[in-house]
Amino acid sequence: MTRAEGVWIWLSRVRGLGAGRARQLVEFFGGEEALLAAQEPELREAVGEALAASLLEARRQEEINDHVRACRRAGVRILTPASPAYPEALRDIYDPPCALYARGDLGLLQGERLLTLVGTRRHTSYGRRITEKLAAELARAGLTIVSGLAEGLDSVAHRAALDAGGKTIAVLANGLDVAYPAAVGPLQEEIARKGLLVSEYPPGTRASRATLLPRNRLLAALSRATLVTEAGQRSGTLLVAGLAVEYGRELMTVPGNIDSPASYSTNRLMRTSAETVLCSRDVLQAFGMADAEDGEDGPPAAGRQAAPAGQAVPAGQAAPAVTEEEERVLQALRREPLSFDELIARTQFSAAKLNSLLTMLELKGIIDQSAGRTYATKS
Numbered sequence: 001m002t003r004a005e006g007v008w009i010w011l012s013r014v015r016g017l018g019a020g021r022a023r024q025l026v027e028f029f030g031g032e033e034a035l036l037a038a039q040e041p042e043l044r045e046a047v048g049e050a051l052a053a054s055l056l057e058a059r060r061q062e063e064i065n066d067h068v069r070a071c072r073r074a075g076v077r078i079l080t081p082a083s084p085a086y087p088e089a090l091r092d093i094y095d096p097p098c099a100l101y102a103r104g105d106l107g108l109l110q111g112e113r114l115l116t117l118v119g120t121r122r123h124t125s126y127g128r129r130i131t132e133k134l135a136a137e138l139a140r141a142g143l144t145i146v147s148g149l150a151e152g153l154d155s156v157a158h159r160a161a162l163d164a165g166g167k168t169i170a171v172l173a174n175g176l177d178v179a180y181p182a183a184v185g186p187l188q189e190e191i192a193r194k195g196l197l198v199s200e201y202p203p204g205t206r207a208s209r210a211t212l213l214p215r216n217r218l219l220a221a222l223s224r225a226t227l228v229t230e231a232g233q234r235s236g237t238l239l240v241a242g243l244a245v246e247y248g249r250e251l252m253t254v255p256g257n258i259d260s261p262a263s264y265s266t267n268r269l270m271r272t273s274a275e276t277v278l279c280s281r282d283v284l285q286a287f288g289m290a291d292a293e294d295g296e297d298g299p300p301a302a303g304r305q306a307a308p309a310g311q312a313v314p315a316g317q318a319a320p321a322v323t324e325e326e327e328r329v330l331q332a333l334r335r336e337p338l339s340f341d342e343l344i345a346r347t348q349f350s351a352a353k354l355n356s357l358l359t360m361l362e363l364k365g366i367i368d369q370s371a372g373r374t375y376a377t378k379s
Helices: 003-012 019-029 032-037 040-047 049-058 061-073 106-110 125-140 153-163 182-194 209-222 237-246 261-272 280-286 324-335 340-347 351-363
Strands: 077-079 100-104 114-118 144-147 168-171 196-199 225-228 250-253 367-370 374-377
Touching: 003 019, 003 032, 003 061, 019 032, 019 040, 040 049, 061 077, 077 106, 100 106, 100 182, 106 196, 114 125, 114 153, 114 209, 114 237, 125 144, 125 153, 125 280, 144 153, 144 209, 153 168, 153 182, 168 182, 168 209, 182 196, 209 237, 225 237, 225 261, 225 280, 237 250, 237 261, 237 351, 250 261, 250 280, 250 351, 280 351, 324 340, 324 351, 324 367, 324 374, 340 351, 340 374, 351 367
Parallel strands: 114 144, 114 225, 144 168, 168 196, 225 250
Antiparallel strands: 077 100, 100 196, 367 374
């Protein structure tokens, strides 16, 4: 554990601070080392007397060391924003976890092919069947399935991914040594062996409303895209969907029976912010992987394979083909770099459609995204 990592673990243990304010505090003092060296008067001026007292109370190095050692003995790694293995996707949000507890294959957090797949607890047989089908096909194709290990379709997605020989990440709202609900305990342990468990809560933490709601932001932020397979009118899955759009991730949903209350929200999402998914190939296309899964979805899509995201097309190699809609976006960007909102105004695409097009252009290595969601063509 480095000194900088120790600072974030310290901040994670301060009652009433919160992840967003912790990040602001580090930035206010100019870095972890400066915050660690801050004296009581400086802390009081920055956060007030009560929170300063809590910060000083928690700044006990031996207690922090004991906590790290206890986690290590339990096979739990602690990642912080100062850790090289900390997920880049979480650094972009306002309130990244000060500490992320993990058991399993940490390498899964560094992959670009992460898909959050979530759905209702009160699912229908249709919801279960389509979740099993999509999770299995997408896992076999190379996507890592991310979900919340809740009863219902989250657990169905994890189970299907594992049974297909794929990888899965479970984002928990409790400590990694706690199974909530108890029925998911065996599946949780299997994921720790074959995939990855992550939580921003230390071992021993029980799930509650206070932990379930913040967990949703991690589900939405970790992946390039979120797929909702079935969700009723009051499903908590909608919170994940809303955050995915807020974070600029692609949102996708599966159509359901219009007479089924369990499909009320998935059907409405198609009218507002989500792309429609009719088969696994629809999802793979968003990742530039349309040729990867040749199951029941028909022949592979025509065209050259796209370059990986963030990589320019090598010299001498033909540029990837673009669709007419992608070309509209490129025409706007060839004049000057534009923000996401400016691109909506120029192209007249919906936010969801533009998200999809920008993702594909990035995957093809034609455009870059910089801070503030500003896009530009590569030179």
